[in-house]
Amino acid sequence: MTARTSALAIEIDRQDHSPIYLQICERFRTAIAAGHLRPGDRVPALRGLALQLNTARGTVEMAYTILVDEGYLQMRGAAGTFVSASLPSSVTRPARGGDRQEPPAREQGATKSSHALRGRQPATRQLAIAVAMSGEPKLLQPGLPALDAFPRKLWNRLVSRCARSGERAMLAYPDPVGYRALREHIATYLGLSRGVACVPEQVFITAGYRATLELVLRSLASPNDRMWFEDPGYLLARGFLAEVGVNLVPVPIDSEGIDVDRGIALDPLARFALVTPSHQAPLGYTLSLARRMALLDWAAKGSSWIIEDDYDSEFRYVGRPLPALKSLDKDDRVIYCGTFSKVMFPGLRLAYAVVPERAVERVERVACSMNAGSPMLLQAAVADFIEQGHFARHVKRMRALYGQRRTLIAHALEQAFGERMLVELPHGGIQFAVQFAEGPDGPVDDVAVAARARNAGLAVVPLSIWYANGRTRRTPRGLVMGFANVTDAKEALRLARTLYGCLTG
Incomplete structure (x- = not known):
């Protein structure tokens, strides 16, 4: 079956303070919600829409990238770009109208x-985590931005x-x-x-x-x-x-x-x-x-x-x-x-x-x-x-810097731990979680590893205690760590080797 090609006409308001790429995103979301664009429809090519709007191709590409990340669009290489075939039905449902007043309080039946x-978690463990994430800045501390930058x-x-x-x-x-x-x-x-x-x-x-x-x-x-x-x-x-x-x-x-x-x-x-x-x-x-x-x-x-x-x-x-x-x-x-x-x-x-x-x-x-x-x-x-x-410039600089620093620590961890640690970097943030491979004696005691790491000056937090039932055998074991203050490859490798020493005891 041949995909339907949309004849959607998109207009932008150059008097609007909102960036053009965000206006394009909003026009597509509105068209999808209204049913003018349906799942499987082909949308205009980057070059074609850029010519239509008299704007840079990069502007359109930025908008399409956001819409793809959000799940509204799918890029299929040479075939073109399409409205996602897996859109939930609620995306195309119009907003509820009528009275927006708060309804009466609901029944609180459950005990x-x-x-x-x-x-x-025991109070002492919560206290240990609070100490690890506050006070004097510490190495690999989660949630801590680059204070040096x-x-x-x-x-x-x-x-x-x-x-x-x-x-x-x-x-x-x-x-x-x-x-x-x-x-x-x-x-x-x-x-x-x-x-x-x-x-x-x-x-x-x-x-x-x-x-x-x-x-x-x-x-x-x-x-x-x-x-x-x-x-x-x-x-x-x-x-x-x-x-x-x-x-x-x-x-x-x-x-x-x-x-x-x-x-x-x-x-x-x-x-x-x-x-x-x-x-x-x-x-x-x-x-x-x-x-x-x-x-x-x-x-x-x-x-x-x-x-x-x-x-x-x-x-x-x-x-x-x-x-x-x-x-x-x-x-x-x-x-x-x-x-x-x-x-x-x-x-x-x-x-x-x-x-x-x-x-x-x-x-x-x-x-x-x-x-x-x-x-x-x-x-x-x-x-x-x-x-x-200054705020916008600072965020832009930090985004580039953190992208480099997270790569440094990820490579260092892979080098130090090999197959004993699974490192999967998320798409964002200034901290991430890693998981330990199960050893011959069963799951790694990540609470003990984190305790030894704290004694070595590293403020990592055990992954298991982030779970409601943190000590079951099925609970993932690992560490949550920050990377924003890792300044170079040499320091990253030193930290990773210190952390490996905490695993082996």
């Missing part, structure tokens, strides 16, 4: 014990200028919802880079990811609410959520991200789902388009909330950074969370949340009652850092 987090002189000038400005706001109590200029710059940045359409009033500045979760839960959660939580999932978030009494429902992860069907089978009425779609923590997988649409559909049908942790999505080494899950959110159920800890430095203690319009009033009321605003001086300096273009 806390029936859905509570299974296999909770941050433009400290430039940053010091910006902070000094803000301090000398004489603005009384710099000395007063900070606004609990955040510095207005920074909220504006974040809203603009997210629209251009992550496809998140929002206004500054939806952006709330917090003192870190934990503070973001606290703000969201105080605003939107009720006693005995259940939350889907990725298994394996982010350790420190799991510990905090368990502490505050959220009933966690561990949902398995595979190469397509969180298994939505399994989540529905485990608890279809969960009030929340916390996910890391762009770069799953800790395995690094990207949530597939089909799973994204299924997750959004589940949230819309059940009036549930999705908390999207987009923690280091700027750093993608294969193709362009993917748009956020929030960019597909037609029903306004996604709470988008970001942080400056990975893209700048964690000592800032600055993060942010983009909340749905229907929740702005509630979140603002809770933020004011918490009275936990971040220092205005640092917020103002970050706003200037973004406004003057």
Whole structure:
């Protein structure tokens, strides 16, 4: 059967501040959603569309690459580019209309014990992980950006200028919802880079990811609410959520991200789902388009909330950074969370949340009652850092640098461990997980290996404890490590050999 060739006419608005490649992406998504483009349709060739739009071929190629990464298009070599034949039906379904008011509170029938987090780690182990990921910077520490490459002189000038400005706001109590200029710059940045359409009033500045979760839960959660939580999932978030009494429902992860069907089978009425779609923590997988649409559909049908942790999505080494899950959110159920800890430095203690319009009033009321605003001086300096273009240039430089450094450590690990370690680099992020091959005596005790590594000055974290049931025989054993501060091949090999010594005891 011959593929239908689309006669779609795409137009771009050169007065629009949005980049042309993002406009092209949006036109294709809209056409697919409306049914003008159907699965299997051939789309215009790169050169042909570039001529039609009077733009560079590279611009069109960038848009097509993003659409392929998202799952909307498939490239078939000389045959051309086609709308993906495996698009989920929900992609072509129009947005739900009508009243967007919050429905009445749902029945909380399940008991806390029936859905509570299974296999909770001992407090001492959680403390050890918290120590490994905080305080004085350590070698191979997960989540730590390249401190040697941050433009400290430039940053010091910006902070000094803000301090000398004489603005009384710099000395007063900070606004609990955040510095207005920074909220504006974040809203603009997210629209251009992550496809998140929002206004500054939806952006709330917090003192870190934990503070973001606290703000969201105080605003939107009720006693005995259940939350889907990725298994394996982010350790420190799991510990905090368990502490505050959220009933966690561990949902398995595979190469397509969180298994939505399994989540529905485990608890279809969960009030929340916390996910890391762009770069799953800790395995690094990207949530597939089909799973994204299924997750959004589940949230819309059940009036549930999705908390999207987009923690280091700027750093993608294969193709362009993917748009956020929030960019597909037609029903306004996604709470988008970001942080400056990975893209700048964690000592800032600055993060942010983009909340749905229907929740702005509630979140603002809770933020004011918490009275936990971040220092205005640092917020103002970050706003200037973004406004003057330093932020975008820094991210671009770091993306190239991290691409080199992750290759250095991967090669060094393969050289030091050989077949005793499986190293599969994810497409993005500043950390990754490796797995140990099972030895003659059974699975490797990765907790013991990580303990010996910490004694040797390496801040790696055992992979098994990221799982809800971390000590079963089937649980993968390995390490989670950062690579952003590995400066050269010689250091990478030294670190890998030290780590190998921790394996052999």
